[in-house]
Amino acid sequence: MPRLIKVGAGGGEISWHEALKDLCADDVLFLEPGFYELPQGITLADITIKGTGNLPEDTTILGHIDIAVGSRFVNLENLCLNTNKDNNSLFVPAEANTYLSLRNCVIKGFGNDTAAIAANGKITLELYSTKVLNGSVSLFKDADFRLEMNDSSIENVAEEFGVLALEGHGTAIINNSRIHGSIDTFVKTNAEVDLNNSVADTILLQGQTWLNMLNSKILSDDDACMYITDDSWVNIIDSKFVGGVYLDKKPHVIIQNSELNRLIAVNEAQITLVNSVILNHADFQDQVHCITRRTTFNGGMEYQYFLAISDHAQLEGHDLVFNANGADLAVQNNASLHVSVVASTAEPITVECSPEANINILGIKWTAKKK
Numbered sequence: 331m332p333r334l335i336k337v338g339a340g341g342g343e344i345s346w347h348e349a350l351k352d353l354c355a356d357d358v359l360f361l362e363p364g365f366y367e368l369p370q371g372i373t374l375a376d377i378t379i380k381g382t383g384n385l386p387e388d389t390t391i392l393g394h395i396d397i398a399v400g401s402r403f404v405n406l407e408n409l410c411l412n413t414n415k416d417n418n419s420l421f422v423p424a425e426a427n428t429y430l431s432l433r434n435c436v437i438k439g440f441g442n443d444t445a446a447i448a449a450n451g452k453i454t455l456e457l458y459s460t461k462v463l464n465g466s467v468s469l470f471k472d473a474d475f476r477l478e479m480n481d482s483s484i485e486n487v488a489e490e491f492g493v494l495a496l497e498g499h500g501t502a503i504i505n506n507s508r509i510h511g512s513i514d515t516f517v518k519t520n521a522e523v524d525l526n527n528s529v530a531d532t533i534l535l536q537g538q539t540w541l542n543m544l545n546s547k548i549l550s551d552d553d554a555c556m557y558i559t560d561d562s563w564v565n566i567i568d569s570k571f572v573g574g575v576y577l578d579k580k581p582h583v584i585i586q587n588s589e590l591n592r593l594i595a596v597n598e599a600q601i602t603l604v605n606s607v608i609l610n611h612a613d614f615q616d617q618v619h620c621i622t623r624r625t626t627f628n629g630g631m632e633y634q635y636f637l638a639i640s641d642h643a644q645l646e647g648h649d650l651v652f653n654a655n656g657a658d659l660a661v662q663n664n665a666s667l668h669v670s671v672v673a674s675t676a677e678p679i680t681v682e683c684s685p686e687a688n689i690n691i692l693g694i695k696w697t698a699k700k701k
Contacts, residue, residue, distance in 0.1 A: 332356040332357065332358055333354060333356070333357050333358070334358050334360065335349055335357055335358065335359050335360065336360045336362070337349045337359050337360065337361050337362065337366075338361065338362030338364065339362070339364070340362065343362065346361075346366045346367075350372065353374075353377060355375065355376040355377075356376055356377075357376075357377055357378070358377075358378040358379075358380065359377070359378070359379045359380070360380050360382050361379065361380065361381050361382060361389045361391075361409065362382055362383075362389070363381070363382065363383035363388040363389050364389065364390075365390050365392060366389075366390070366391045366392065367391075367392045367393060368391060368392065368393025368394065368395070369393065370393075371393050371394040371395065371396060371415075371417060372393065372394075372395055372396070373395075373396045373397070373398050374395055374396070374397060374398060374401065374404050375397070375398035375400060375401035375402075375404070376401055376402050376403060376404070377404055377405070378403075378404075378405040378406075378407070379391075379405070379406050379407070379409065380405075380406075380407040380408055380409070381407065381408040381409035381410075382408070383408070386408055386409055386410045386434055386435055386436045387410045387436060389408065389409040389410065390409070390410040390411075390412055391409060391410070391411050391412070392412055392414055393411075393412075393413060393414065393415075394411075394413040394415065394417040394418060394419050394420070394421070395411065395419070395420050395421070396420075396421045396423070397420070397421065397422045397423070397426055397428055397430060398426075399423055399425045399426055401426065401428045402428060402429065403428060403429040403430070403431070404428070404429075404430050404431075405431045405433075406431070406432050406433070406435050407432075407433045407434060407435065408433070408434045408435070409435055409436075410435065410436040410437075410438065411435065411436070411437050411438065412436075412438040413438065413439060413440055413446075414440075415440065416440050416442065416444055417440065417444065418439075418444060418445055418446065418447065418448040418465075419437050419438065419439055419440075419446045419447065419465065420437065420446070420447045420448070421448050421449075422448070422449040422450060422451055422453050422455075423450055423451055424450035424451045424472040425451055426450070426451035426452065426453060427451060427452040427453075428451070428452070428453055428454075429453070429454045429456075430449075430453060430454070430455050430456070431455075431456040431458070432456065432457050432458065432460045433456075433458045433459060433460065434458070434459045434460065435460045435461075436460070436461045436463065437460065437461070437462045437463070437465075438463045438464050438465070439462070439463065439464040439465020439466075439486070440464065440465065441464040441465070444465065445465055445466045445467065445468035445495075446462050446463070446464065446465025446466060446467065446486075447462060447465070447466075447467045447468070448468050448470065449468070449469050449470065449473050449475060450469075450470050450471075450472040450473050450498075451472060451473065451474070452473075452474040452475075453469075453473060453474070453475050453476075454475075454476045454478075455467075455469075455475060455476070455477045455478070456478045456479075457477075457478070457479045457480070457482040458478075458480050458481065458482065459480070459481045459482060460482045461482065461483050461484075461485075462482070462483070462484040462485070463485050464485075464486065465486055466484065466486050466492060466493050466494065466495055466511075467484055467493070467494050467495070468492075468495040468497070469495065469496050469497060469498050469500070469502075470495075470497050470498060471497045471498055471516075471518055472498060473497065473498030473499070473500065474498060474499050474500055475496075475498055475499070475500035475501070475502070475521075476500055476501050476502075476503075477496075477500070477501070477502040477503065477504075478503050479502070479503070479504045479505065479507050480505045480506060480507065481505070481506050481507065482507045482508075483507060483508040483509070483510065484507075484508075484509055484510065484511070485510035485511065486510070486511050492511065492512045492513070492514035492534070493509050493510060493511030493512055493513070493531075494509055494511075494512075494513045494514070494530075495514050495516075496513075496514070496515050496516075496519055496521050496523065496539075497515070497516045497518065497519055498519070498520075498521070499519075499520045499521060500521050500522075501521065501522045501523075501524075502521060502522070502523045502524070503524045503526075504523070504524065504525050504526065504528050505526045505527060505528065506526070506527045506528060507528045507529075508528065508529050508530075509528070509529070509530035509531065510531065511530075511531050511532070512530070512531060512532040512533065512534060513525075513530050513532075513533045513534070514533075514534045514536075515534065515535050515536050515537055515539045515562075516536050516537055517536050517537050517560065518537055519536060519537035519538065519539055520537060520538045520539075521537075521538075521539055521540070522539075522540040522541075522542075523535075523539060523540070523541045523542070524541075524542045524544075525541065525542070525543045525544070525546050526542075526543075526544045526545065526546065527544070527545050527546065528546045528547075529546065529547045529548075529549060530546070530547075530548055530549070531548070531549050531550050531555075532548065532550045532552070532554075532555050532556065532557075533548060533555075533556045533557070534557050535556075535557070535558045535559065535560075535562045535564065535581075536559055536560050536562070537560050537561070537562070538560070538561050538562070539560075539562045539563075539564075540562070540563045540564075541558075541562065541563070541564045541565070541566075542565050543564070543565070543566045543567070543569050544567050544568060544569070545567070545568045545569065546569045546570075547569065547570045547571075547572075548569075548570070548571045548572065548573070549572050550572065550573045551572050551573040551591070552573045552574065553573060553574040553576060553592060553594065554573070554574060554575075554576035555571055555572060555573030555574060555575070556571060556573075556574075556575045556576070557576045557578070558575070558576070558577050558578070558581045558583060558599075559577075559578040559579045559581060560579050560580065560581070561579075561580055561581070562581040562582075562583075563581070563582045563583075564581060564582070564583045564584070565584045565586075566583070566584065566585045566586065566588055567586045567587055567588070568586070568587045568588060569588045569589075570588065570589045571588070571589065571590045571591060572591060573591055573592065574590070574591055574592030574593065574594060575590050575592070575593050575594070576594045576595075577593075577594070577595040577596070577599035577601065577618075578595075578596055578597055578599070579597050579598065579599070580597065580598045580599070580600075581599050581600070582599075582600045583599065583600070583601050583602070584601075584602045584604075585601070585602070585603050585604070585606050586604040586605060586606065587604070587605050587606065588606045588607075589606065589607045589609065590606065590607070590608050590609065591608075591609045591610050592608070592609070592610050592611045592612070592613075593608050593611075593612045593613070594611075594612075594613045594615075595613070595614050595615065595618040595620070595643075596615045596616050596618065597615075597616050597617065597618070598616070598617045598618070599618045599619075600618075600619050600620075601614075601618065601619070601620040601621070601622075602620075602621050602622070603620065603621070603622035603623070603625045603647075604622070604623050604624065604625070605623065605624045605625065606622075606625050606626075607625070607626045607628070608625070608626065608627050608628060609628050609630065610628060610629070610630030610632075610633055610636075611629070611630055611633040611635065611636060611637075611638075611657075612627055612636070612637050612638070613635075613637075613638045613639075613640075614638070614639045614640070614643040614644075614645060614665075615639075615640050615641050615643055616641045616642065616643060617641070617642050617643065618643040618644070619643070619644045620643075620644070620645045620646070620647075621646050621647070622645070622646070622647040622648075622650065622669075623647065623648050623649060624648075624649045624650070625647065625650055625651070626650070626651040626652075626653065627650065627651070627652055627653070628653040628655060629653065629654045629655035629656060629657030630655065630657070631655070631656070633657055634657060634658065634660075635657055635658050635659060635660045635682075636652070636653070636654050636655065636657040636658070636659065637652075637659050637660070638659075638660040638662075639660065639661050639662070639665040639666075639667055640660070640661075640662040640663050640665050641662075641663050641664065641665060642663070642664050642665065642666075643665045643666070644665070644666040644667075644668075645665075645666070645667050645668070645669065646668050646669070647668075647669035647670070648669070648670050649670060649672050650669050650670065650671050650672065651671070651672060651673045651674070652671055652673075652674040652675070652676075652679060652694070653674070653675045654674070654675060654676045654679060655675065658679075658680045658681070658682050658699070659679055659680065659681045659682070659696075660681070660682045660683070661681060661682075661683045661684070661687040661688075661689050662682070662683065662684045662687060663684055663686060663687070664684075664686045664687070664688075665684075665687055665688070666687070666688040666689075667687070667688070667689050667690070667691065668688075668690045669690070669691055669692070670691075670692040670693045671691060671692065671693040671694045672693055674694045677694055677695045677696075678694070678695035678696045678697045679691070679694060679695070679696040679697075680696070680697055680699050681696050681697065681698050681699065682699045683698050683699065683700065684700075685700065
C-alpha cells in the first residue's frame, strides 16, 4: 500500500532526513513550503514528491536527483529542484526502463554545458507546465525515449549549446511550449518530432528525423534559423520563419500555408511548396527539385534575385505570384524553370539566364538577359 507522508517542521510531520532514511516503494511525500537540502544528491526509485505551496519555488529541493536503474517511476509535482553543484539536476542512466513525470515544476541547472535533465536508457519523460532553466533537456544516444512536453519552457544560459537535444531513438511531442534556444537532432538520431503551437529560436535537424510542425514559429533571423539535412522528412503547416530555411543533402520537405523570409536549398533536396510566401529570396542549387502551387515569391532590397535557380536544379510551379520589388530572376547553368504565373508586380520580368537553361514562363511577359 502506498504511504502518504507529510514532511515539514510543523505538528504531525516528520523531518526531511527521517523521510529519506525510511523511503519505501510507492511512497508519496508531501513537502511543506521551505528548503530541503541534498548535499550529496540522492538516488530515487518509485517515489512521488509533491510540494504543498502556492508556487513551485515555495518548495525548493537544493541538490540533484538520479533515477535508480530499477525504478519504475518518479513523479515530481509543484516544486523547484535547484542543483548547487556541477551535476545534472535530473539524471536517468542507460540501464533504466522508467517513467519520469514533472508537473508544475521548476528545474534549475548549474548554468554551463551540463544538461539540467539528462536521460539515457528507455524512458517516458513528461514535462507539464514545467520550466527548465540554466540548462538543457538532453536525450543521449542510448536513449529510447518518448518525450511529452506541454505548456512548458526550456531556457539555457549557455547559448552555444542546444536547449532541447534529441540524440537517441524515439518520439518527442511538443505542444504549446517555448524553447529559448535551439532544438537539435544529430547524425545518429532516429526520431519523430511533433512541434505544435510552439515557439523556438532555431532548429537543426540531422540524421533520420521526421518532423511534423503545425502552427509554430521560429524566431531567429539567421540564414539558417531552420537547418534541415541528411535524410530528414519534414512536414510544415501554418508556420512562420523570421529568418531563412536552409536545406542540405537529401531531405524531403513539404511546406504548406507558411511564411518564410528566405529559402535556400542545395544538393538533392526535394521540396513541395503549397500556398506559402517567401518574403525576400529563394535559391535552388545543384540537384534540387521543387514543386510549388499557389506560392508567392517576393524580392527584398538586399538581394539581387528574388528567385535564383542554378546548376541542375528544377522548379515546377502553377498559379504563382512574382513580386520582384526591383530584383531579377536568375536561371543559370543547366537549371530548369517551368511555371505559370497569375500575378506579378512588374512586367516584363527580367530573367538572367544561361544559354543552356530550360525556361518556360506562362501568364506574364518576360525578357531574357543572357549571361
